[in-house]
Every structure is written in C-alpha cells, then in structure tokens.
Amino acid sequence: MRFVSTRGGETASLDRALVNGIAPDGGLYVPVQLPTFDPADFDRAGTIPQVAQVLLRPFFTDSALVEDLEPVLAETFSFPIPATALPEAGGHASLLELYHGPTAAFKDVGAGFLAACLTRLEGDETAPLTILVATSGDTGGAVAAAFNERPGMRVVVLFPEGRVSARQAHQLTCWSDNVLSLSVAGAFDDCQALVKAAMADSALAGRFRFSSANSINIGRLLPQSTYYADASLRHFRETGNKPGFIIPTGNLGNALACIMAREMGLPIGPIVLATNANRTIPEYFETLEWIPRASVQTLASAMDVGDPSNMERLRTIIGDADVLRDCLGVLSVDDDAIREGIKQDFTDFGFATCPHTATATHTWRQLDPELRSAHDWMLVATAHPAKFETIVEPLIGETVPLPAELAEILSRPSRAVSIGPDLDAVAAAMDEHFH
Numbered sequence: 001m002r003f004v005s006t007r008g009g010e011t012a013s014l015d016r017a018l019v020n021g022i023a024p025d026g027g028l029y030v031p032v033q034l035p036t037f038d039p040a041d042f043d044r045a046g047t048i049p050q051v052a053q054v055l056l057r058p059f060f061t062d063s064a065l066v067e068d069l070e071p072v073l074a075e076t077f078s079f080p081i082p083a084t085a086l087p088e089a090g091g092h093a094s095l096l097e098l099y100h101g102p103t104a105a106f107k108d109v110g111a112g113f114l115a116a117c118l119t120r121l122e123g124d125e126t127a128p129l130t131i132l133v134a135t136s137g138d139t140g141g142a143v144a145a146a147f148n149e150r151p152g153m154r155v156v157v158l159f160p161e162g163r164v165s166a167r168q169a170h171q172l173t174c175w176s177d178n179v180l181s182l183s184v185a186g187a188f189d190d191c192q193a194l195v196k197a198a199m200a201d202s203a204l205a206g207r208f209r210f211s212s213a214n215s216i217n218i219g220r221l222l223p224q225s226t227y228y229a230d231a232s233l234r235h236f237r238e239t240g241n242k243p244g245f246i247i248p249t250g251n252l253g254n255a256l257a258c259i260m261a262r263e264m265g266l267p268i269g270p271i272v273l274a275t276n277a278n279r280t281i282p283e284y285f286e287t288l289e290w291i292p293r294a295s296v297q298t299l300a301s302a303m304d305v306g307d308p309s310n311m312e313r314l315r316t317i318i319g320d321a322d323v324l325r326d327c328l329g330v331l332s333v334d335d336d337a338i339r340e341g342i343k344q345d346f347t348d349f350g351f352a353t354c355p356h357t358a359t360a361t362h363t364w365r366q367l368d369p370e371l372r373s374a375h376d377w378m379l380v381a382t383a384h385p386a387k388f389e390t391i392v393e394p395l396i397g398e399t400v401p402l403p404a405e406l407a408e409i410l411s412r413p414s415r416a417v418s419i420g421p422d423l424d425a426v427a428a429a430m431d432e433h434f435h
C-alpha cells in the first residue's frame with residue numbers, strides 16, 4: 001500500500017509516512033486506496049490482534065515491518081477493549097470501553113502502535129530517535145507511556161504549567177530516564193510553537209534525531225479502525241445487525257477511524273459524531289462551509305479543537321460534502337448537557353462516565369426516537385472517569401474507584417523541569433537530561 005498527501009504529489013511508503021508524520025507539503029497522509037473486506041474474511045479472527053492482522057495486513061505489504069506485524073499488534077492490544085451491554089436500553093445499546101490502556105484513554109492504542117512501529121523502524125541506541133510532543137493533557141501521557149524504556153527512543157513532553165489536571169500532570173511526569181517532561185510557563189500553543197521551532201532549528205536537529213507523534217500521524221489512525229472492526233463483527237455475528245456508533249469527537253481522528261472501517265466493508269451502521277461546544281464540525285454539516293475557529297474551553301477538554309485537522313483527510317477519503325451529509329449525524333453538547341449526562345448515566349447505568357463519554361451518551365438520548373430504535377448503538381467511551389475525578393465526583397456525589405493501571409502510574413515518583421517558553425531553555429534542558 002502506498003500513501004499520498006491530502007494535497008497530492010508523490011506517494012510514500014507506510015514506513016516513510018510513519019516516520020514523517022506530516023507530508024512534506026503540509027498535507028496529511030492517506031492510503032491511495034482503502035482495501036475492502038467481507039465480514040467472512042474475519043471468520044477465523046477471534047481476538048482484536050487477529051482482527052487487526054487481517055485488517056491492517058494490506059497496509060503493510062511494502063513495509064519493512066510486514067514480518068513484525070504480529071508482535072507489533074500483540075504489543076498494541078495488550079489490554080481488552082470490551083463492549084458492555086447497557087441493560088436499561090433493552091440490550092440495544094452498549095458502551096465500547098476504549099479506556100483500559102496504561103493511561104486510561106483511547107489514545108493509548110494509537111500511541112502504542114506508533115511506538116511499536118517506530119522502535120522497530122528507527123530505534124538506534126547510539127543515535128536515539130527523539131520524539132517531541134506538545135500536549136494539552138491526554139496525548140503526552142499516552143505517548144510517554146508508550147515509548148517509556150524503549151531502547152533507542154527518547155521522548156520530550158512539553159505541557160502548559162498549571163493548565164493540566166493533577167492526575168494528568170502525574171501521567172506526564174512519572175517515566176524513566178528516556179522521557180524528559182518539560183513544564184512550560186505558557187499555554188498549549190506555546191508548547192506547540194516550541195516543538196515546531198525545535199524541529200526547524202538546524203543546530204538542535206543536528207544534535208538530536210527528531211520525530212513527532214502528533215495526532216495526525218497515520219500510525220495513530222490505522223490501529224483505531226481495528227476496535228471498530230472487532231466490535232462491529234462481534235455484534236454482527238451475534239445478532240445479524242450492523243451497530244451504529246456514537247463517537248465523542250475533537251480532532252476527528254477516532255471518528256475517522258470508524259468511517260474508514262465502514263468504507264472497508266465492516267458491518268457498521270450509522271455513525272453519529274458528538275462534539276462539545278466547539279462547533280466547527282456541526283456548523284460545517286449545517287452550512288457545508290468550513291470555518292475553523294479559535295477553540296473554546298469545555299469540561300471535555302481533550303475535545304477542545306476549533307480547527308480539526310483530520311477534516312482534510314475525511315474530505316479526501318469520503319469525497320464530497322453530500323456524502324458526508326447523508327451518512328453522518330452530528331450533535332454539539334454544551335457543558336450543562338455534559339453535567340446532566342454524567343448524572344443521568346450514573347442514575348441509569350449505575351456507573352460514572354467521563355465528560356467526553358457523556359457527550360456520546362447525551363447524544364444517544366437525544367437521537368430521534370425512530371432512528372434510535374431502528375439500530376443497535378455502541379456509545380464510545382473514550383476515557384475512564386477517574387481521570388477527570390474533579391469534574392465527575394461532585395456531580396455523582398461519590399468517589400470514582402481508580403482502575404489498577406492508573407493507580408500504579410499515580411503511585412510512581414514524578415519529576416519535571418520547569419522552563420520559560422523559549423527554545424534555548426528547551427535545548428539546555430535536553431542537553432542536561434540526555435548527556
């Protein structure tokens with residue numbers, strides 16, 4: 001399989017696309033053509049890694065990793081991704097739990113896969129590859145966890161001081177010597193600007209081999225299609241029905257992975273996107289005009305995106321706007337509705353949901369009754385509520401028990417270097433830490 005930039009030009013191998021992250025022309029890599037499958041192609045695939053092998057093999061045909069696919073996928077899917085039926089919905093809705101990984105959010109899947117691939121492609125103990133990642137909270141923890149202690153790999157995480165939650169901060173700062181955590185006196189945008197500046201600085205780039213692990217890397221999308229394939233196949237085998245999916249959406253990566261799985265022939269029904277008060281995507285579906293905006297802060301902070309970059313991919317892969325309008329619904333859920341959703345979930349289901357997941361459960365309750373009863377629905381749970389306990393616990397009036405993985409991470413010692421928002425400080429901290 002070859003990959004091409006959303007802005008055209010020459011094709012690249014998967015390995016090049018994984019290492020580059022973003023195409024040289026600033027576009028995003030997409031496969032030149034999606035492979036297609038019949039559900040029967042997966043009859044012998046009973047586990048997620050086995051489903052992933054069938055689904056992802058065509059993408060690896062000319063990759064140096066083609067023989068490594070099995071161990072790469074075993075590492076990526078080292079935790080379960082169950083769909084739990086919601087009895088109150090008469091068996092017609094379930095929660096797809098993407099939060100059983102090391103940092104308790106779905107980003108563990110993409111980060112784990114990218115780490116498994118890049119370590120094999122580029123890991124070099126004499127000249128390590130240095131992954132730079134700017135984070136507003138969730139991504140940096142998943143990337144640090146995925147690359148922690150991998151030979152030949154280093155990570156530098158930059159996060160805005162005082163603007164991430166206490167538990168998020170811990171997940172960004174509790175790793176081994178190959179991870180450097182920089183607490184930047186500034187905003188997320190400053191962190192992102194520093195990553196760009198570091199990669200463009202020839203003196204610094206001469207001393208370190210840089211790569212990035214941002215959310216637009218195709219290596220984050222491909223493995224995410226797998227859990228939609230696995231969940232839909234299971235449901236289809238058991239019931240003969242194609243489930244619909246309701247997906248909390250920010251930068252559109254997770255939803256795009258589901259759309260790609262459906263394009264590839266997996267038994268997936270309607271796909272509905274749930275956004276927070278950032279309305280760029282809902283407005284696009286209403287007006288067919290793409291007008292990026294500055295992001296606004298919400299309770300579902302990992303979805304605070306005003307200019308979702310994967311839209312460029314979606315328009316390339318699915319084609320024109322009419323198709324988009326025909327096949328997707330989208331609802332914007334504001335903070336009041338998120339709070340209501342969390343409370344209602346706790347009452348109805350007997351367990352808490354995180355603020356991101358609550359955009360999906362709220363959207364499910366708001367669906368047109370006819371549409372809701374015409375399909376079985378999978379509500380996508382993107383993070384564990386214990387990650388956002390300061391929001392969730394006052395609403396439900398109870399403590400959310402910590403999952404074991406998260407408890408283990410929070411018990412580790414943590415350390416970060418505080419710096420001002422300038423490149424010399426980043427360079428000095430890196431020299432100090434890595435030499």
Ligand SMILES: *Cc1c(COP(=O)(O)O)cnc(C)c1O
Binds near residue numbers: 106107138250
């Ligand atoms: C990143 C994230 C999202 C948004 O996912 P996108 O792929 O950016 O649409 C939703 N929920 C949680 C918990 C996240 O970390």
